[in-house]
Amino acid sequence: MDDRFREAMTKGYALDEPHLVIGSPLLGDELQPDVRVRVGLAMMNRHGLIAGATGTGKTKTLQILAGQLSDAGVPVFVADIKGDLTGIAAPGRTDDAKLNDRVASLGWDYRPHGHPVEFLSLSGALGAQVRATVHSFGPLLLGKVLDLNETQTAVLSLVFKYCDDHNLPLLDLADLRTTLAWLVSDEGKDQMAECGGIATATAGVILRSIVTLEQEGADVFFGEPEFDVDDLMRLDPQGRGIVSVLELRDVMDKPRLFSTFMLWLLAELYEALPEAGDLPKPKRASSSTRRTCCSTTRQTRCSTRWNGRPA
Ligand SMILES: Nc1ncnc2c1ncn2[C@@H]1O[C@H](COP(=O)(O)OP(=O)(O)OP(=O)(O)O)[C@@H](O)[C@H]1O
């Protein structure tokens, strides 16, 4: 082994702070088992990329990161496109000769254990059904999802405002479709008269976008009960972070459904999690922080999204 390589690795990865261990360095085919590659917990809320050819260990690396974060008391959310992260729930095997050789060569203290996992699903087939209401999307975000232009989004805002003013719940896409169709019908068009009315052509474009979104599988996603992002911040009774695994293998061919959910989730998280600066480890937002934060930010969100009263 090249001494300079060993020295550089030892020095580079010597961390006093809490950290995760992701392996040992390799130079060519030669392993350096007495040096560990460490990542500080404080760095785990930064961006990262795990890349490699097929079969090189990307999924395993992701499982190792998620598992160690959970052990350190940090809740984790992972989107599982291929369904191969699920193994993180069960302990690793101890009867696999190849694995045992590998563990021995690494000088690894191998004590396999499962991690607390909650499976979530956008179709409801592979885990707890995740849903959000049309109302919580608001017209701006929904306009993006529906690929609407400025004029069409403005019409969507009017529909939201109308429902808000008249206490009409907008829960799923059918609610939105029915309301919009009624507001341009002979019976309903007077309701919008003071705003200049809704052009039938514009309503037609929006309705067609809604139908397309429904056909792409999003109709099961919109509705009640709405997913509470606080559920992503839980610890188990032993203080380990719950790993929330969003199972996506049955909706891989419905990218719009997945991107709709991610847009909504990011918007919710952005509002729910206060900016905390550099912390020694990723922090679980306490329920009390979240509640205070939600009650103050919901108002801003709803007034910008709805131009109306807060929810
Ligand atoms: N550090 C490691 N040491 C030894 N074996 C490993 C290591 N990481 C992964 N493996 C083994 O290599 C195989 C492939 O790993 P993994 O599934 O993580 O690869 P991948 O990069 O995700 O592949 P794909 O691109 O096909 O999804 C698995 O059998 C796994 O057990």
Ligand SMILES: [Mg+2]
């Ligand atoms: Mg993989």
